[in-house]
Amino acid sequence: MERDYCTMDDFELGGKTILLRAEFNSPIGPDGRILDDKRIRESAPTLKELEDSKVVILAHQSRPGKKDFTTMEEHARLLQRYIKQSVRYVDDIFGSHARTAIMEAESGEVVMLENVRFYSEEVLELGPEAASKAIMVKKLAPFAQVFLNDAFGASHRSQCSLVGFTQVLPSGAGRLMQKEIDSLTEALKGGGEVVYVLGGAKVDDSISVIRNVLEKKIATRVLVTGVVASVFLVASGLDIGKPNMGFLDKSGLSGEIPRAKELLRQFGEMIAMPCDVAVNKDGKRAEVNVRQLPTDYMISDIGHETIASFSDIIRHADKVILNGPAGIFENPEFATGTRDILMAATKARFSVVGGGHSAAAVEEMGIGDKITHLSTGGGAAIDFLGGKPMPAIEALKAAKKRMMGPVGVI
Secondary structure, three states: OOOOOEEEOOOOOOOOOOEEEEOOOOOOOOOOOEEOOHHHHHHHHHHHOOOEEEEEEOOOOOOOOOOOOOOOHHHHHHHHHHHEEEEEEEEOOOOOHHHHHHHHOOOOOOOOOOOOOOOOOEEHHOOOHHHOOOHHHHHHHHHHEEEEEHHHHOOOOHHHHHHHHHHOOOOOEEHHHHHHHHHHHHHHOOOOOOEEEEEEOHHHHHHHHHHHHHHOOOOOOEEHHHHHHHHHOOOHHOOOHEEEEEEEEOOOOOOHHHHHHHHHHHHHHEEEOOOEEEEEEEOOEEEHHHHHOOOOEEEEEHHHHHHHHHHHHHHHOEEEEEEOOOOOOOOOOOOHHHHHHHHHHHOOOEEOOOOHHHHHHHHHOOOOOOOEOOOOOOHHHHHHHHHOOOHHHHHHHHHHHHOOOOOOOO
16 A cells, blocks of 8 residues: 555664653552553554664643643653563753653663653744754754654644654654554545534534535545434524523534534434433433424434434444444443444544543543554544545655655565
8 A cells, every 4th residue: 555654663772772752641549540541552663663662752741731731751661561671761852861862772672761851842833844953853863863753632633742743853753653653544534425424512523523524525424423413403494492402502513513504404314313302301312393392491412213223324334333322321321322332433444543531531432443543642633534634644754755756665
């Protein structure tokens, strides 16, 4: 398969020092423990292939001002467990302590540098040229022969650890990045019954995805659930009730109603909305047909008729792409829609589930092996599907062009 970026197959990596940008950003509990280490686990195949190299890892955890903005020490400990190799955590990014640790390491060893967002320039959005002049890049690049980006979950960012090294080192995608790009690119190809299921509360992003896949004739059908469905129900002229409209107003989502209305005007027959919903009536599930709206209770899931109808469409799809839960799945009373739709997706020929809450539900249900691709990138996956620029991926493509010789070979 010809790709417009380099992969690990394009380099001789044995015995070399590899600078690896990984995506280890994870949910962390009050005790400092990582609650879900999926992203760390998913990086293991890349590192296994680099066991004959010296690997220096750059990664981040959260961002300044957040409670979970912390060091990479716990991440290093978990990574060591998964790759069964020594991982040395260094509480420095590019200072003399970090550079000495890199020089002292041998092939087969892994050095985990400190949270790159402890460095102020990293939180700036910089173009590749400007990023290549950042102190981090200038200090670390001389110690490596190849830069690999495996941080798909951050690929919608343009920060120096993601785009700067591609200007100054031979650069390619790690195995996780390659898998994400290949799977999501396949999701954006037409052919057969292609169904997109968009839910959750990221309404603006979901509307961008809907517009992208319908305008480009990628999707044959779009199913809306969760808060996305509430916005579309209002856009179709329904009154969903004061509590639900109040939530949209408070969350700043009522501004998306005109965009949803325009999509219904253009593509109404291709967008399926719920015919019934489940509301939270004093902590219990109660089903309401949309013709019976408005309701005085919070809409918390799609109803059983919708679940049956949507599940049938998904089950018979050639491709199904899901992002965002159908309801408040953390509450067992309102998990039915999310769980049944995900189970239906396991029957489709090709299935992609976006990161975030949807991925968490798949993991909780133990059906990850029945989904073709479970993305590690929540925001990155939805930006990719929405056709938005992906700066870190574009930087890898530009790096390949620079590496191509006059006869088109590396």
